Amino acid sequence: MIQKKFNLFLNSQISNYKKKIYVDSDKSISIRSFLIGSISNNISKTNNVLESEDVFSTISCLKKLGVKIKKNYSKNYSIYGKSLGSLYIKKGKELNFGNSGTLARLLIGILSTTPDIDVKLRGDHSLNKRSMEKLINLMSKFGATFYPRGKYKFPLRLISSKMPLPINYPSGSSAQLKSAVILAALNSYGDTIIIEKQKSRNHTENMIARNKQSINIKKNTIRVKGKKFLEKIDINVPGDPSSASFFTALTLLSQKSSLIIKNVGLNSSRIGFYKLLKKHGANIKFKNLKKDNFEIVGDIFVKSCKLKPIKASKKYYVNTTDEYPILFVIAALIKGVSVFEGIKDLANKESNRITEMQKVLDQLGIKSIYAKNKLKIFGSGIFNGRNKTINIPNLGDHRICMSSFILALLTGTKAKIKNFETVYTSSPSFLNIMKKLGARFEIKKIS
Numbered sequence: 001m002i003q004k005k006f007n008l009f010l011n012s013q014i015s016n017y018k019k020k021i022y023v024d025s026d027k028s029i030s031i032r033s034f035l036i037g038s039i040s041n042n043i044s045k046t047n048n049v050l051e052s053e054d055v056f057s058t059i060s061c062l063k064k065l066g067v068k069i070k071k072n073y074s075k076n077y078s079i080y081g082k083s084l085g086s087l088y089i090k091k092g093k094e095l096n097f098g099n100s101g102t103l104a105r106l107l108i109g110i111l112s113t114t115p116d117i118d119v120k121l122r123g124d125h126s127l128n129k130r131s132m133e134k135l136i137n138l139m140s141k142f143g144a145t146f147y148p149r150g151k152y153k154f155p156l157r158l159i160s161s162k163m164p165l166p167i168n169y170p171s172g173s174s175a176q177l178k179s180a181v182i183l184a185a186l187n188s189y190g191d192t193i194i195i196e197k198q199k200s201r202n203h204t205e206n207m208i209a210r211n212k213q214s215i216n217i218k219k220n221t222i223r224v225k226g227k228k229f230l231e232k233i234d235i236n237v238p239g240d241p242s243s244a245s246f247f248t249a250l251t252l253l254s255q256k257s258s259l260i261i262k263n264v265g266l267n268s269s270r271i272g273f274y275k276l277l278k279k280h281g282a283n284i285k286f287k288n289l290k291k292d293n294f295e296i297v298g299d300i301f302v303k304s305c306k307l308k309p310i311k312a313s314k315k316y317y318v319n320t321t322d323e324y325p326i327l328f329v330i331a332a333l334i335k336g337v338s339v340f341e342g343i344k345d346l347a348n349k350e351s352n353r354i355t356e357m358q359k360v361l362d363q364l365g366i367k368s369i370y371a372k373n374k375l376k377i378f379g380s381g382i383f384n385g386r387n388k389t390i391n392i393p394n395l396g397d398h399r400i401c402m403s404s405f406i407l408a409l410l411t412g413t414k415a416k417i418k419n420f421e422t423v424y425t426s427s428p429s430f431l432n433i434m435k436k437l438g439a440r441f442e443i444k445k446i447s
Contacts, residue, residue: 314342
C-alpha cells in the first residue's frame with residue numbers, strides 16, 4: 001500500500017480535555033507475529049494487528065518468499081507456516097523492507113540460515129541511509145555472505161549460509177540484533193548462546209517461549225537449540241506503548257487534562273519512558289494489569305502535573321529507545337536543565353534523532369548541548385509560541401514528525417511538517433486520535 005504524501009500545518013494551542021482512547025497496535029509484536037508464524041508449523045493466527053506501512057512491507061516480503069497469508073477480517077490474519085528453513089525466493093529477486101529497520105534485521109536473521117537464498121535487499125530512502133554493519137558482522141558468523149564486500153548500507157545482496165553453525169553472542173541494547181541472532185540460530189546446527197549484558201525488549205523470546213525444545217532462558221542467558229520445530233502461534237497484539245507515549249506527554253503538559261489509554265502492552269522492557277517520568281513527578285498509573293501470551297497488558301491513566309527536570313542515566317536507553325524525541329520535547333517545556341546520557345545510538349535511527357531534535361528546539365530558541373554521549377536541554381517551561389515557527393524537512397522519521405506535532409500543540413507554535421505520511425509506518429490512527437483530543441491542523445497533499 002502506497003501512502004499518499006502530504007505536509008501538515010499547525011497554528012493553534014490545544015485546549016484541556018478528559019478522554020479515553022485506544023492507541024494503534026504494537027508494531028514490534030505485529031511484525032514478529034508474521035515473521036515467526038511464517039517459520040512455524042501449521043496455521044498461526046494474529047489478531048488486532050497494526051495495519052501500517054511497516055507491517056504491510058512485512059506481509060509483502062513474506063508473500064514473495066512463498067508464505068500464504070490470509071486476511072480474515074480487519075486486523076485479523078492467518079499465516080500458513082512453511083516451517084524452519086522452507087522460505088524460498090528465485091535467485092536475484094528483490095525484497096523491499098520499506099522504512100522498517102525491524103523487518104530488515106529480523107528477516108535477514110531468518111534468511112541468513114535458510115538454504116538456497118540469493119536475494120537483493122533494499123529499503124526506502126531513509127532505511128537505505130542506516131548502517132547494517134553490526135547485523136552483517138553477526139550474520140557472517142553464521143556463514144551468510146553479503147555483497148558488495150565492505151558495504152554496510154542497502155541495497156545489498158545476501159547469500160545464505162550453506163552450513164549454518166551456532167555462535168556465542170554477548171547482546172547489548174539492540175533487541176533487533178538479539179532477535180536476528182535468535183531467528184538465525186533456530187535453523188543452525190547446534191546451540192547458540194546469547195548472554196544479555198543489557199536486558200532489551202523480549203517480544204521474540206516471548207513469542208517462541210512455548211517451544212521448550214527450541215529455546216531455554218535462564219536469567220541473562222538465552223540458549224537457542226537449532227534445527228527443531230516451532231509450534232503455531234496465536235497472538236493478540238496489544239496497544240503500542242511507544243505510540244501511547246506521545247499522548248501521555250501531551251496530557252502531562254496540558255493544563256487540567258486527563259487521559260485513559262486502554263489495552264496497552266506494558267512489558268517491563270518497554271516502559272522505561274513511563275518509569276523515568278514517574279521518577280520526575282509524572283502523574284501516571286498502570287491499572288487493570290493482566291498477562292496474555294507472556295506479555296503484560298493494561299491501561300495507562302495520565303493526569304496533567306508539574307514535572308521536574310529529567311535526569312536520564314544511560315541505563316534508561318535500552319528500555320526507552322523509541323521515546324527519546326518526545327522526551328526531548330518534554331525536557332524543553334520543563335523549567336531547568338535536563339540531561340540524557342548514553343544516547344549515541346540515536347544517531348543511527350530513521351534519522352540522527354539527536355541532531356534533528358536539536359535543530360527543532362533551536363528554531364524556538366531552546367538551547368541544547370550534545371557532547372561526550374550526553375545531551376543537555378535547557379528547558380524554558382511552557383511558553384506562548386504564537387510568534388514562532390518551526391519547519392521540519394522530509395527526514396522519513398515518524399518519531400520526529402510526531403514529537404514536533406506535540407511541541408507545536410503545547411505552545412501554539414506555527415509548524416510545517418513535511419511528508420507527515422511517514423507517521424503511518426507506525427501510527428496510522430495518530431491524527432484521528434489527535435482530532436478526538438481537540439487538536440486542530442491542516443493537511444496539504446503533495447502532488
